[in-house]
Amino acid sequence: MATATPRQRRKDARPQELLDAALELFVEKGFAATRSEEVAARAGVAKGTLYRYYPSKDELFKAMVRENLSEHIVASAAQAAQHEGPIAELLGLMMQAWWAKIGHGKAGVVCKIMMVEARHFPELARFYVDEVITPTQNLVGDLIARGVRSGEFRAVPIEATVHLLIAPMLHMMLHEHSFGSHQACHHTMSPEELLDAQMSLLLHGLLATPD
Template sequence: MPLIEEAPRQRRERRKEARPGELLDAALTLFVEKGFAATRVEEVAAAAGVSKGTLFLYFPSKEELFKAVVRETIAGRFGEWNEELDAFEGSSAELLRYCMQSWWERIGMTAASGITKLVMSEAGMFPEIAAFYQQEVIGPGHDLLRRILQRGMDRGEFRPMELEYAVYSLIAPMIFLLMWKHSMAPCCPASQRIEPVAFIDSQVGLLLNGLLATPDNTHKSPTS
């Protein structure tokens, strides 16, 4: 008899513990599908199977809900990426390739890949969201890539370069891939489809080797 009496209470506890995760999953889906402005907290609560009041117990506003989604799906990964960088034993070229490929596997292939498009589309309307994304995602991402490039220069594997601009050379093709995935990709004919892994491999090859068949000193940067 005690076991029968405890079962409903245990189910309620499990349900309560599951609510934040369910709310974040529902919010991510709706934010990516509809955008930040068009998503209503009532919709998120309904999709998660709870009341709006319950949602506000965990997240006091839509802004805080969005921030929690970003931390859970993207920003929270920088700790593990930095640990992997510290432990990586291969060359810096191998590390760069691994970083870009793992980013696609952990972010690009998931629903979280749509957050970048959302932020870029709505930054002007919601500057506080853009500032948060800058602090939690863009800044740490730049720091990580700078570490990889600096590692390569320190080991004599990469030529001297202006790090701030070099970082954007790494980020730009990844942003393009995300924007393409969440805009033009569903509308493109088969002949214009982009296979993400092949695209990343091509970009890494271009970044590491350039376009010239042989080195040409006339194309070196002023810092070379």
């Protein structure tokens, strides 16, 4: 078997290097203010090389979304399809896994960029809705519906419950990537503890039940 040369290994790594450089610049300057040639320079390649992999800045951003978000949603859907235990247990595990893989990593930064820039780039916003928001809501909604059909959950408004599950995650992501570096804004509890409290509250409510 032939061994890849350093030049070939470098070529194979370029797409990821370009995505990493783009993410850094989008965080520093915003999507609108970042120019493609700046991304190429940050990655140490010519602008023509960037266009060979990503024909436009929009395509570059779409690739970032697919790598950091879409792939995880697909994996979560596969996990949900194979799950045979309580749906409440799966929802709790899924929320913790989403935070670990998306919330405070690069994927969370991508989410924040999209939320900040969406109204200025309607085509990208539509792509993000189709690629991330709708599949996520469908996945969570299907799980809640499964729980209702099995009798594990009482009949609840599915769409509203989906938003109640997802909203705290979005809030934590925005906080993490906006105030995370400010010591005065740090929470006394960890995100994992907050997610556990959220699931407990959603499943059991605030009202005390009689013995």
